[in-house]
Amino acid sequence: xxxxxxxxxxxxxxxxxxxxxxxxxxxxxxxxxxxxxxxxxxxxxxxxxxxxxxxxxxxxxxxxxxxxxxxxxxxxxxxxxxxxxxxxxxxxxxxxxxxxxxxxxxxxxxxxxxxxxxxxxxxxxxxxxxxxxxxxxxxxxxxxxxxxxxxxxxxxxxxxxxxxxxxxxxxxxxxxxxxxxxxxxxxxxxxxxxxxxxxxxxxxxxxxxxxxxxxxxxxxxxxxxxxxxxxxxxxxxxxxxxxxxxxxxxxxxxxxxxxxxxxxxxxxxxxxxxxxxxxxxxxxxxxxx
Amino acid sequence: xxxxxxxxxxxxxxxxxxxxxxxxxxxxxxxxxxxxxxxxxxxxxxxxxxxxxxxxxxxxxxxxxxxxxxxxxxxxxxxxxxxxxxxxxxxxxxxxxxxxxxxxxxxxxxxxxxxxxxxxxxxxxxxxxxxxxxxxxxxxxxxxxxxxxxxxxxxxxxxxxxxxxxxxxxxxxxxxxxxxxxxxxxxxxxxxxxxxxxxxxxxxxxxxxxxxxxxxxxxxxxxxxxxxxxxxxxxxxxxxxxxxxxxxxxxxxxxxxxxxxxxxxxxxxxxxxxxx
Numbered sequence: 001x002x003x004x005x006x007x008x009x010x011x012x013x014x015x016x017x018x019x020x021x022x023x024x025x026x027x028x029x030x031x032x033x034x035x036x037x038x039x040x041x042x043x044x045x046x047x048x049x050x051x052x053x054x055x056x057x058x059x060x061x062x063x064x065x066x067x068x069x070x071x072x073x074x075x076x077x078x079x080x081x082x083x084x085x086x087x088x089x090x091x092x093x094x095x096x097x098x099x100x101x102x103x104x105x106x107x108x109x110x111x112x113x114x115x116x117x118x119x120x121x122x123x124x125x126x127x128x129x130x131x132x133x134x135x136x137x138x139x140x141x142x143x144x145x146x147x148x149x150x151x152x153x154x155x156x157x158x159x160x161x162x163x164x165x166x167x168x169x170x171x172x173x174x175x176x177x178x179x180x181x182x183x184x185x186x187x188x189x190x191x192x193x194x195x196x197x198x199x200x201x202x203x204x205x206x207x208x209x210x211x212x213x214x215x216x217x218x219x220x221x222x223x224x225x226x227x228x229x230x231x232x233x234x235x236x237x238x239x240x241x242x243x244x245x246x247x248x249x250x251x252x253x254x255x256x257x258x259x260x261x262x263x264x265x266x267x268x269x270x271x272x273x274x275x276x277x278x279x280x281x282x283x284x285x286x287x288x289x
Numbered sequence: 290x291x292x293x294x295x296x297x298x299x300x301x302x303x304x305x306x307x308x309x310x311x312x313x314x315x316x317x318x319x320x321x322x323x324x325x326x327x328x329x330x331x332x333x334x335x336x337x338x339x340x341x342x343x344x345x346x347x348x349x350x351x352x353x354x355x356x357x358x359x360x361x362x363x364x365x366x367x368x369x370x371x372x373x374x375x376x377x378x379x380x381x382x383x384x385x386x387x388x389x390x391x392x393x394x395x396x397x398x399x400x401x402x403x404x405x406x407x408x409x410x411x412x413x414x415x416x417x418x419x420x421x422x423x424x425x426x427x428x429x430x431x432x433x434x435x436x437x438x439x440x441x442x443x444x445x446x447x448x449x450x451x452x453x454x455x456x457x458x459x460x461x462x463x464x465x466x467x468x469x470x471x472x473x474x475x476x477x478x479x480x481x482x483x484x485x486x487x488x489x490x491x492x493x494x495x496x497x498x499x500x501x502x503x504x505x506x507x508x509x510x511x512x513x514x515x516x517x518x519x520x521x522x523x524x525x526x527x528x529x530x531x532x533x534x535x536x537x538x539x540x541x542x543x544x545x546x547x548x549x550x551x552x553x554x555x556x557x558x559x560x561x562x563x564x565x
Contacts, residue, residue, distance in 0.1 A: 007384075007388070008384040008387075008388035008390040008393075009384075009390065009392065011380040011381055011383060011384035011388075012380070012381045012384050012385075012392075012396055014376070014377040014380065014381075015377040015378055015380070015381040015440050015444065016381075016396065016399070018373070018377050018433070018436060018437050018440060019399070019400075019403045019437050019440045019441070020399075021437075022415075022418075022433065022434055022437035022438070023403050023406060023411065023437060025414065025418050026411040026413070026414020026415050026417070026418060027406075027411065027414065029414045029417055029418070030411070030413060030414045033413075033417075042417060042420075083308065086304065087304075087305065087308065090301045090304055090305060093297055093301065094294060094297065095294060095297045095298040095300075095301040095302075096294065096295075096298040097298065097302065098301075101301070101302070101305055101309070103549060104309050104312055104313065105305070105308065105309070105312065106549065106552055107312055107313075107316070107545070107549070108312060109548065109552070110494075110541070110544060110545035110548035110549060111498075111541045111545060112497070112498030112499075112500065112516060112540075112541070113498070113500060114498075114500040114516045114519070114520060115498075115516070115519065115537050115540060115541050116315075118519060118520070118523060118533065118537055119315045119316075119318070119319050119534075119537060120315065121523065122318070122319075122322065122530055122533070122534070123314075123315055123318060127331075127333060127335075128330065128331055128332075128333070128335045128530075129335070130314075130318045130335065130337065133334065133335050133337065134314075136334075164311060164312065167308070172552070221405055221407070222407075225407035225408075225409050225410070227409050227500070227501045228500045228501070231504075232520065232523075246409045246501075249409065249410075249413075250409075250412075250505065253412070253413045253416075253505075254413075254416075254505060259413070262413050263413060263414075266410045266411070266413055266414070269409075269410045270406070270410050273405060273406065273407065273410060274402075274405075276405065277401065277402060277405040277406075280401070280405065281398065281401055
């Protein structure tokens with residue numbers, strides 16, 4: 001029913017106010033801070049234009065961290081899709097123990113990222129950790145490895161853990177897509193005598209395409225912002241070797257007291273995110289109309 | 290010819306086995322660490338299996354660590370955040386399914402934006418908001434923040450469920466002269482309770498597992514949530530990994546069970562949302 005009255009707006013108002021105050025206040029404050037000369041305790045000493053932006057992006061470390069964030073996002077999302085797609089296809093078939101398989105695959109979703117990171121920190125412990133123990137036992141390594149002491153081993157492992165925790169969410173989107181594909185087109189294809197791989201290539205994957213797109217965009221947003229795995233395992237170290245933008249931002253804001261620079265970096269990340277969001281809105285709303 | 294189910298089972302488990310191993314191995318180690326005798330935690334070379342099972346660790350952890358306090362903090366924050374999110378989210382979802390009004394599309398877009406703005410980019414501003422309002426370390430205010438970040442999710446999920454509740458029931462009640470508010474309370478609300486319960490539990494789990502806002506804004510360890518309490522335990526000079534792992538289990542198992550049960554509803558909700 002079309003309603004010109006104020007009633008629907010009254011229904012919406014409380015949720016709007018709550019979200020608006022909690023989310024708009026910080027944004028306005030961050031923009032203001034980023035344009036000011038700010039002291040360690042957040043006191044503003046006057047307008048300085050875009051100086052904070054120049055300063056934060058001129059730093060060589062920023063370029064390094066930004067590039068690493070792009071690697072991190074690309075490899076975690078690409079790896080997640082590459083592993084989730086075949087698993088979703090398998091879970092969509094009929095086999096014995098399907099329920100158990102599904103429960104196990106979905107399990108990492110139920111554990112918080114922080115707890116997952118704590119568990120892996122223990123597994124990766126050089127002296128007492130079970131990963132070294134297992135690899136020694138299998139004869140894959142000759143001596144204990146300090147996985148987290150070196151960025152060259154820590155970062156790839158963090159990417160793998162990032163993939164592991166992103167799989168369940170991705171699979172649930174893909175499986176939602178698979179169940180929405182009408183079964184009669186498969187029956188028709190069966191009658192034509194086409195093979196499983198032919199059906200996969202010509203029917204399933206094209207029909208799944210919009211769901212894969214949504215999974216990619218949402219994962220890019222989540223992974224780009226991901227903090228706990230990297231922070232808990234290495235705090236972005238050793239010597240900033242595993243820092244990504246979120247951990248770098250945290251250090252600027254809460255460790256170094258560089259409030260103005262941190263605010264500028266927040267706004268930069270906000271703009272990148274807004275780009276992703278508009279991209280997603282394009283997909284999501286196109287689907288609805 | 291369709292492949293036989295037996296052959297399909299073999300292929301399926303063969304392909305899934307590496308992933309299943311990588312997922313289960315950490316959980317097995319977590320449990321074994323939790324019940325290992327203390328001296329075996331730091332044995333070189335380490336033992337995979339404990340020589341004896343110290344199940345009593347699950348009792349001593351309560352007196353040896355602060356986790357009971359942190360668990361209570363988390364329980365309080367998550368419950369309050371859920372209540373607030375549902376109280377403001379349910380009417381909005383109702384309006385979205387029952388009225389077509391100017392601003393509906395704009396509100397949808399607003400929700401989308403709030404959902405995408407991840408806490409990490411706002412956390413400095415949120416902390417300053419708490420300082421300005423004089424509510425640093427206030428658990429209730431943290432709950433309000435969590436509620437705000439969950440509003441979009443609540444509205445979307447509730448909306449996709451509310452759409453399945455037929456309008457004619459309410460409409461026939463109006464014809465009988467029941468009035469809109471009364472029919473809302475007596476006809477719609479009882480039908481909406483299952484959906485609200487499911488969405489509420491999701492919001493609870495989200496708040497329970499939240500890390501970055503709590504980590505950046507809580508200063509006093511007496512206001513730590515369970516996530517922070519456990520991270521604090523891993524920062525000591527000599528880490529008691531058995532207590533850490535027990536705490537991980539206590540913090541995760543109840544929500545993991547709840548979540549596993551809820552998952553099929555989430556997939557259902559997402560699919561209905563996608564189809565409509």
